[in-house]
Amino acid sequence: MTQRARQIGDALLKVEGVHLSFGGVKALSDVSFEIREHEILAIIGPNGAGKSSMLNVINGFYHPQEGTITYKGETRKRMKPHAAAKTGIARTFQNIALFRGMSTLDNIMTGRLLKMRRNFLWQALYWGPAKNEEMAHRASVERIIDFLEIQSIRRTPVGRLPYGLQKRVELGRALAAEPDLLLLDEPMAGMNVEEKEDMCRFVLDVNDEFGTTIALIEHDMSVVMDISDRVVVLDYGRKIADGTPDQVRADRVVIDAYLGVSHDQSETAEQA
Amino acid sequence: MSETQAADAAALDTFPKLLANNARRRPERPAAREKDLGIWQTWTWSQVAEEVRALACGLAALGLKRGDKIAIVGDNRPRLYWTMTAAQVLGAVPVPLYQDSVAEEMAFVVDHAEVRFAMVEDQEQVDKLLAIKADNPRIEQIVYDDDRGLRHYDQDFLHSFEDIQAKGRAYDRANAGFYEAEVARGKGEDIAIILYTSGTTGQPKGVVLSFANLVQTARNTIEFDGLTEDEDVLAYLPMAWVGDHLFSYGQSYVAGFCVSCPESSDTVLSDLRELGPTYFFAVPRIFESVLTTVMIRMEDAGWIKRRMFHYFMAVAKRCGIRILDGRPVSIGDRLLYGLGRLLIYGPLLNTLGFSRIRVAYTAGEAIGPDIFDFYRSLGVNLKQLYGSTEASVSITAQPDGEVLPDTVGRPSPGVEIKITEAGEVMFRSPGVFQEYYRNPEETANIKTEDGWVHTGDAGFIGDNGHLKIIDRAKDVGKLNDGTLFAPKYIENKLKFFPEIKEAVAFGHGRDFCAVFLNIDLEAVGNWAERHHIAYASYQELAGHPQVQQIIKGQVEKVNRDLAGDPNLAGSQIRRFLILHKELDPDDGELTRTRKVRRGFVSEKYQTLIEALYSGAERAHVETEMTFKDGRKGSITADLEIVAAETFPGAEPLRRAS
Numbered sequence: 051m052t053q054r055a056r057q058i059g060d061a062l063l064k065v066e067g068v069h070l071s072f073g074g075v076k077a078l079s080d081v082s083f084e085i086r087e088h089e090i091l092a093i094i095g096p097n098g099a100g101k102s103s104m105l106n107v108i109n110g111f112y113h114p115q116e117g118t119i120t121y122k123g124e125t126r127k128r129m130k131p132h133a134a135a136k137t138g139i140a141r142t143f144q145n146i147a148l149f150r151g152m153s154t155l156d157n158i159m160t161g162r163l164l165k166m167r168r169n170f171l172w173q174a175l176y177w178g179p180a181k182n183e184e185m186a187h188r189a190s191v192e193r194i195i196d197f198l199e200i201q202s203i204r205r206t207p208v209g210r211l212p213y214g215l216q217k218r219v220e221l222g223r224a225l226a227a228e229p230d231l232l233l234l235d236e237p238m239a240g241m242n243v244e245e246k247e248d249m250c251r252f253v254l255d256v257n258d259e260f261g262t263t264i265a266l267i268e269h270d271m272s273v274v275m276d277i278s279d280r281v282v283v284l285d286y287g288r289k290i291a292d293g294t295p296d297q298v299r300a301d302r303v304v305i306d307a308y309l310g311v312s313h314d315q316s317e318t319a320e321q322a
Numbered sequence: 323m324s325e326t327q328a329a330d331a332a333a334l335d336t337f338p339k340l341l342a343n344n345a346r347r348r349p350e351r352p353a354a355r356e357k358d359l360g361i362w363q364t365w366t367w368s369q370v371a372e373e374v375r376a377l378a379c380g381l382a383a384l385g386l387k388r389g390d391k392i393a394i395v396g397d398n399r400p401r402l403y404w405t406m407t408a409a410q411v412l413g414a415v416p417v418p419l420y421q422d423s424v425a426e427e428m429a430f431v432v433d434h435a436e437v438r439f440a441m442v443e444d445q446e447q448v449d450k451l452l453a454i455k456a457d458n459p460r461i462e463q464i465v466y467d468d469d470r471g472l473r474h475y476d477q478d479f480l481h482s483f484e485d486i487q488a489k490g491r492a493y494d495r496a497n498a499g500f501y502e503a504e505v506a507r508g509k510g511e512d513i514a515i516i517l518y519t520s521g522t523t524g525q526p527k528g529v530v531l532s533f534a535n536l537v538q539t540a541r542n543t544i545e546f547d548g549l550t551e552d553e554d555v556l557a558y559l560p561m562a563w564v565g566d567h568l569f570s571y572g573q574s575y576v577a578g579f580c581v582s583c584p585e586s587s588d589t590v591l592s593d594l595r596e597l598g599p600t601y602f603f604a605v606p607r608i609f610e611s612v613l614t615t616v617m618i619r620m621e622d623a624g625w626i627k628r629r630m631f632h633y634f635m636a637v638a639k640r641c642g643i644r645i646l647d648g649r650p651v652s653i654g655d656r657l658l659y660g661l662g663r664l665l666i667y668g669p670l671l672n673t674l675g676f677s678r679i680r681v682a683y684t685a686g687e688a689i690g691p692d693i694f695d696f697y698r699s700l701g702v703n704l705k706q707l708y709g710s711t712e713a714s715v716s717i718t719a720q721p722d723g724e725v726l727p728d729t730v731g732r733p734s735p736g737v738e739i740k741i742t743e744a745g746e747v748m749f750r751s752p753g754v755f756q757e758y759y760r761n762p763e764e765t766a767n768i769k770t771e772d773g774w775v776h777t778g779d780a781g782f783i784g785d786n787g788h789l790k791i792i793d794r795a796k797d798v799g800k801l802n803d804g805t806l807f808a809p810k811y812i813e814n815k816l817k818f819f820p821e822i823k824e825a826v827a828f829g830h831g832r833d834f835c836a837v838f839l840n841i842d843l844e845a846v847g848n849w850a851e852r853h854h855i856a857y858a859s860y861q862e863l864a865g866h867p868q869v870q871q872i873i874k875g876q877v878e879k880v881n882r883d884l885a886g887d888p889n890l891a892g893s894q895i896r897r898f899l900i901l902h903k904e905l906d907p908d909d910g911e912l913t914r915t916r917k918v919r920r921g922f923v924s925e926k927y928q929t930l931i932e933a934l935y936s937g938a939e940r941a942h943v944e945t946e947m948t949f950k951d952g953r954k955g956s957i958t959a960d961l962e963i964v965a966a967e968t969f970p971g972a973e974p975l976r977r978a979s
Contacts, residue, residue, distance in 0.1 A: 188360075189359065192359040192360040192361075193359060195359075195360065196358075196359055199586070201360070201585045201586050201588065201589050202585075202586060202588030202589045202592070204360065204592075205592070255471070258473075
């Protein structure tokens with residue numbers, strides 16, 4: 051983390067005053083923060099704090115009742131996920147969402163779908179320009195396979211892979227879209243220590259090699275503190291802190307939210 | 323013709339000269355392949371010559387001189403092989419290291435070999451070398467092949483492969499004739515390489531091999547197996563191992579065939595399938611695991627396929643080996659075998675990547691006869707060889723058509739063999755190593771003044787002229803009547819039965835041979851399930867009378883085998899018992915690598931050994947054991963001692979040969 055190829059720049063995406071509720075349930079209320087170019091931003095918070103809802107708002111899966119999202123200087127209120135994908139936002143899911151019967155290679159190829167110029171019929175013919183195009187896409191997928199060191203499972207159906215590798219394939223598919231902004235929903239959940247270390251390495255490498263801006267949700271605090279440039283903390287749908295890992299770690303409100311706080315203690319604290 | 327060949331041999335006495343020769347004689351033929359980004363990339367001999375030239379000049383510009391050592395660390399990569407040649411051009415000595423050793427292990431070799439330069443594969447190895455360099459400032463320059471993750475390393479002694487080659491091209495232009503002059507300076511008796519033996523006992527030893535050692539051994543073995551420039555080889559075994567150095571480097575340069583490097587160490591099996599090598603080497607474990615995979619997948623196949631598979635495998639078992647050896651086979655079997663090849667053997671071999679194999683070797687340890695025969699009956703010309711680093715690999719090998727599963731073949735061309743009084747195998751050959759680097763005492767221990775080398779293995783030469791290795795010389799003992807007793811040989815024969823997991827043979831200084839056995843809980847348990855035999859524990863299953871009958875049959879099979887061998891007929895197993903518990907590293911009975919600690923076991927089970935030799939029919943034993951959760955407990959058992967039938971020793975077999 052000491053050096054990086056690209057310095058952190060201005061805001062790539064700005065969330066302002068976002069409210070999201072499902073019926074009577076308030077998932078997000080008045081959340082504002084920004085994601086800066088080339089940074090790794092972690093969104094943390096206790097269960098049910100609204101982290102996944104936040105990612106879903108950013109990539110247009112949920113539509114907030116209030117508030118705006120400004121991405122690459124363009125302010126929007128409603129967006130469809132495929133439109134988000136077209137503008138360079140890719141994501142992975144908390145519960146792996148791969149095509150289990152398809153090989154690793156084919157799964158990552160699907161990530162290139164939006165980059166395909168030829169229509170379905172051309173591709174079915176696999177001739178001329180369509181063939182050349184497919185070969186170019188295949189080449190870029192191979193670079194991702196090499197990058198993530200998954201050559202040995204290129205032809206293996208994804209359903210047969212262990213969980214940690216499936217997560218890696220899912221990251222590969224998101225990378226295939228060559229995103230500017232990559233959203234990772236709990237990329238290290240359910241992994242053992244070694245798999246987590248590998249995944250951290252890949253997240254840092256993606257950020258460093260491709261300059262991809264990354265926003266990730268993660269529960270493992272040591273991971274968050276290690277790899278992220280800034281941390282946004284949500285609790286009950288509200289943002290309670292925002293800053294560098296060190297600032298957030300020292301933040302009283304954050305400590306309370308995570309450790310819980312009993313009433314007398316908070317009273318004595320106030321008195322003191 | 324032969325005169326020009328002889329002249330060639332004299333002129334082509336180093337690998338750099340052989341490379342130049344290949345670039346001249348077969349410039350457009352492939353020399354190296356590597357799978358990169360999912361596609362096999364190929365370099366022709368003339369391209370390799372260019373690459374090596376640029377690299378050698380670059381290393382010269384960096385300061386690599388005659389006599390310097392350059393460490394080479396990484397998976398099999400064309401660029402790392404080229405580094406060997408480039409160093410040899412300059413008269414420097416490549417020292418390949420095992421890529422999976424940790425920094426501390428590497429530090430010893432790097433220090434002992436006085437390494438100044440290092441060529442490494444990637445960031446992982448760079449980090450190790452940097453750690454070593456911190457304590458060992460003699461390392462001056464480090465060059466890396468793959469720059470991934472190394473962008474932020476700014477040490478000025480770190481260089482990328484491309485940079486060195488670019489420097490080399492400039493150096494080459496500025497110093498016309500330098501490269502050719504350096505190549506011409508190399509001579510056959512120069513040191514070609516130092517290979518450190520992995521050293522199961524004590525510190526690793528650096529085996530110094532000359533160009534003459536390697537080139538002559540390569541020539542002899544190429545002739546022995548009729549290898550040509552059309553072979554395809556997959557280089558996947560560690561570059562620091564002498565076998566890889568001969569098969570993927572020495573023989574390739576002499577014969578001019580192409581060597582392919584797998585995409586990564588995890589993809590070897592699929593690369594094997596894509597490539598279909600014609601010449602292949604693997605240790606027994608690999609052949610075994612491939613066979614197991616095939617068998618498991620066949621059990622999952624539909625019943626038609628399964629029936630066909632088993633039917634034709636029976637046909638192959640009956641006549642496949644005879645067909646491979648060119649011996650007579652009835653017309654009916656020949657037709658059935660042909661049909662089997664069409665329906666089963668061909669597709670199966672193709673799936674495994676074995677369909678083009680002309681010559682395959684295995685060595686290192688004993689291979690189970692069933693495994694060996696499986697491949698041979700399918701038509702894979704699998705053979706055993708016996709060799710060592712000190713011999714530049716080959717001591718003996720099985721010639722085509724003379725493959726006997728329990729021997730390691732005849733002396734390789736140019737190799738002389740003798741057996742000492744004590745039964746130890748010694749050899750003398752053109753491949754005999756120069757010395758152990760900076761270790762004259764060890765050299766003197768192993769190598770005699772007139773060039774004979776001790777192998778440390780006990781064996782004998784049968785009447786058919788084939789060498790049979792039976793054990794490490796120090797483990798071989800004698801029965802009271804003077805019969806040779808080779809415990810490991812007997813134990814290995816027993817362990818080839820799937821039902822027997824472990825065996826410990828006793829006999830040195832005794833009247834006869836007796837053994838302890840462990841049954842294999844998985845194999846025997848499976849059998850018990852099929853025969854509706856209930857059991858609650860290992861101990862109960864091991865003591866079951868029917869199990870004892872099965873094991874007795876197998877011990878007698880081993881005896882019958884031993885009886886056929888005049889040297890070993892006297893060491894047949896007269897009595898055995900099946901232990902009441904599995905030998906376990908937690909109880910100190912096995913090493914962590916699961917080798918029996920003979921001394922410890924014989925002390926611990928002294929009473930059982932006495933019972934074996936006393937003529938008692940049962941023995942009572944109480945043993946302390948450690949449970950999986952670390953608790954200690956003791957188990958008691960009454961063990962039955964079984965007497966096995968022995969067979970009269972056969973007259974020495976006379977083979978018409």
